Amino acid sequence: MKKKIFCILILNLVTLLAKAQEGLNIAPFFSDSYAGIPNVTLVSMNYDKNSQRGMKKYKSISVADNSELADKIKRAVTKDGTSAVNKEVSYVGGDLYFGFYSLGGEKGSKRYLLFLNRRPKGIEKTTLIFIEGDLDENAVKSLIKES
Amino acid sequence: MDKNHIHRLIARYFEAETSVEEEHLLLKMLLRSRDEDPLVDEALAVMGYTRLAPSQKNKTLWLKKKFIIPAAAVVLIFSTAVFWFAANHNGTKYKCYAYMDGIRIENQAEIASLIKSQLNEVAGAGLSIEKGISDDLEDMRQALNGL
Numbered sequence: 643m644k645k646k647i648f649c650i651l652i653l654n655l656v657t658l659l660a661k662a663q664e665g666l667n668i669a670p671f672f673s674d675s676y677a678g679i680p681n682v683t684l685v686s687m688n689y690d691k692n693s694q695r696g697m698k699k700y701k702s703i704s705v706a707d708n709s710e711l712a713d714k715i716k717r718a719v720t721k722d723g724t725s726a727v728n729k730e731v732s733y734v735g736g737d738l739y740f741g742f743y744s745l746g747g748e749k750g751s752k753r754y755l756l757f758l759n760r761r762p763k764g765i766e767k768t769t770l771i772f773i774e775g776d777l778d779e780n781a782v783k784s785l786i787k788e789s
Numbered sequence: 790m791d792k793n794h795i796h797r798l799i800a801r802y803f804e805a806e807t808s809v810e811e812e813h814l815l816l817k818m819l820l821r822s823r824d825e826d827p828l829v830d831e832a833l834a835v836m837g838y839t840r841l842a843p844s845q846k847n848k849t850l851w852l853k854k855k856f857i858i859p860a861a862a863v864v865l866i867f868s869t870a871v872f873w874f875a876a877n878h879n880g881t882k883y884k885c886y887a888y889m890d891g892i893r894i895e896n897q898a899e900i901a902s903l904i905k906s907q908l909n910e911v912a913g914a915g916l917s918i919e920k921g922i923s924d925d926l927e928d929m930r931q932a933l934n935g936l
Contacts, residue, residue: 677888685903688884702907732918740914756911769907786912 666745667718668755668770672701681706689775695785696777698751704769712759712768719743719757719770726755728779734762742783750776756786795822799832812836 677684687700705711716738723729728744741757756771773782798815801807807815819833887894887903894900 674888677893678891680890682888682890683903684888685900685907686884686886687900687904700904702904704907732914740911740918742915758911758914769910771907771911783915786908786915 666753666772667721668715668772671703671715671718671770672772676703676711679708679711681708682711696781697773697775697785699772699774701772702770704767706767709761709766712761712766715768715770716757716759719755722755737762739763744779747774752777754779754782792822792826795819795826796828799828802832802836 672684672686674684676682683702683704685700685702689697689699703715705715719741720738722745723731723741723743725745726743727746730740730742731738732740737759738757739759739762741755743755743757745753745755747753751774754773756769756773758769760767773785777785795815795818798807798811798818802812802815815832816836819829819836822829823833824830885895885897885900887900889903894903
């Protein structure tokens with residue numbers, strides 16, 4: 643009985659910690675540790691309940707002229723993309739060009755990844771966007787198209 | 790004390806036919822006759838065990854109530870606090886910020902403009918993919934019509 647209680651508590655702690663870290667391979671790229679790197683643009687926006695049509699969090703990293711970092715981001719996106727509920731991806735010349743990944747999530751906290759790698763088009767620039775909120779795929783696509 | 794009477798009582802005790810008063814009487818008789826008869830010693834040993842076992846159980850229950858359950862509650866509260874802290878304090882006291890080439894931006898209008906331009910770029914890529922798909926489908930339709 644003691645062992646069962648102990649195991650349940652440890653599992654609870656691990657689950658809570660994992661949730662707090664979002665559990666995604668791309669999560670580290672939104673940390674401030676990339677803030678000081680040249681040609682990197684980081685955005686972190688938390689919205690309050692009543693704004694932006696259900697969007698709660700917007701995080702992005704945009705990397706120019708840094709193929710090493712861009713490739714790391716691409717590998718992380720590819721890994722997280724394997725567990726996506728739904729995805730729309732496009733490859734150019736064998737290289738991941740565009741990705742829209744729906745990662746699922748609880749009601750009110752659905753998560754999406756948007757990835758754009760312009761290298762196949764001759765521009766060394768990669769952008770990764772993470773969106774979380776109470777919005778479905780169509781709402782996210784509308785948000786993108788209307789911006 | 791009549792040895793037969795004691796043996797009859799012992800037999801009834803082992804058959805679980807004795808009342809509480811008879812058990813008390815039997816215990817007194819056994820304690821007076823200790824080491825005189827192996828059956829008496831056996832019955833004494835068993836009675837001693839049954840008296841000890843409930844209090845051992847009580848001791849375990851006491852330990853559970855006094856230490857294990859409060860410890861479990863502390864771990865649960867601690868893990869909830871860790872989750873809340875991690876969810877609400879992710880490295881900066883501001884909820885909206887951006888970094889461009891290492892320079893921190895907290896002006897919401899500038900950040901909103903950054904977000905808009907990023908979403909525009911992604912939208913552009915998405916649209917060009919959709920156009921590519923439409924063009925391909927149109928080519929196939931024309932090919933089919935030509936058959």
